Amino acid sequence: MNTTHYPHAARMSLQDVTVEFDGHKALSNVTFDVGAGTLMGVVGPNGAGKSTLFNAIAGLLPVRQGKVTLHRVDKGSGALAYVPQRESVNWRFPVTAMDVVMMGRCCRLGWCRRPGKRDRELVDACLCRVGLSDHRSALMTELSGGQRQRVFVARALTQEASVLLLDEAFSGVDAGAQEGLVEVLQTVRNEGRIVLLATHDLTNLAGRFDQVLCLNRRVCACGPPDEVFTSEVMQQLYGAHGVRLTVDGER
């Protein structure tokens, strides 16, 4: 992909990344490359290290061995945007969709500067892009699971991030809303950004990813969905009870 017209375009490579907890390897020698404008699904069973991988990429966990490299056109701050798992968000905190999207401007605002006209316009534009213009004043607790995820994507857009990490974004989101979320992510991908979405739920949408990384503490397979969803890989992921998932989503 020609990235010159996309300031947020990026390439990312992980080389031999190993993460340990108390002497046990949570991730072992993970190596893969993601090109600009890729929507990648990271699939694997619970405990496969999907969240650990995202935390290592985001710099939240120390990498014992190997390295994560990000090449991006825009050298500004806020390259990575993290959409957290539902449990790690403080839903008791009373913020509106607009407030959350404005959080993406934090690193551009600095310490004392208040949001200006451009910041507010950008927030409105990003909410519009994810189809939530009419919900800008709604509290986050008043939104559905799918709408909340789209607010987080809008926050990543105002942050002008090059890489979006969505951890279990389909959790608690119904099938229709999952479809809507993937459509939004595809438009984000079309701007040259990298979108990584972790899921343990192999729904029909798995075939909609450009690339799929099959992870079970190590890379079992990485490539287009029709190449990686083989019975052999499924068995490596889910053991003897592994499911056969074709690109069409038939089990």
Place this chain on the structure above:
Amino acid sequence: MIEFFVAPLEYGFMLRALIGSVLVGVMCPLVGAYVVTRNLAFMGDALAHAVLPGMVLGFIAGINPAIAAVPTGVAVAVLVRIVSRRAGLSTDTSIGILFAAMFALGLVMLSTSTTIRVDMEDLLLGQLLGISPTSIYVSLGITVAVILGLFALHHWLLFASFDPVGAQVLGRRTNIVDYVFLVMLALVIVIGIQAAGVILVMAMLVTPAATAYLLVRRFVSMMIAAALIGTAAAVTGLYISYHFNLPAGPAMTLVASAIFALAVAFRRRAPV
């Protein structure tokens, strides 16, 4: 009616108490809004107890106990974070350990010192009516500093309070913001102790903010409503204490609690 409000102010101590109650009524709930929404009430309670050694040192050294307590509060707030991270313990556990240890240290210092005479009741229940001009100036300075701090850190505090992991990914500033917030919390508690005492300062920190949480939607509105409720409770409590010869701290606490009870009865926010 006017006499009810004006007459007490002929006394210098009442005028100082009124200024002190307004400052505490504004400052505690502003920070308390974060305490309530970030589930930090135990941390607040612990800090209120843990500053005791600093206050005792102040009495011994002959300096204003509020000024002496500030570094202790700040040190304990920072220590809680360090102990949780280093020992891999939950924040609650670290708070429990440090809070008990520091309060015990303060009590030992009080019991062994032969040079100071402190009324424990004043310390535990506050002495708003005896607040000194120096304490008023210290309170005013801290109030201004805390309001400026909250203004400067507003967006980062919102981010870190709502989505701590996402904020941490965005930058190392989140850690700085958390430490600065704990420092502000310690400052506010030290000032609140003078008005309401070690035990009842929690009422000014938590109750008006919790009341506001039930009544308004957005966080900024919650901060403003909390400050208004806190001021109303503090001033009303002060006048009640004067006219009915009651201790000021408990009177303020009861007024704040009564407003909270009304808010629960007419709540707007559905439980999360």
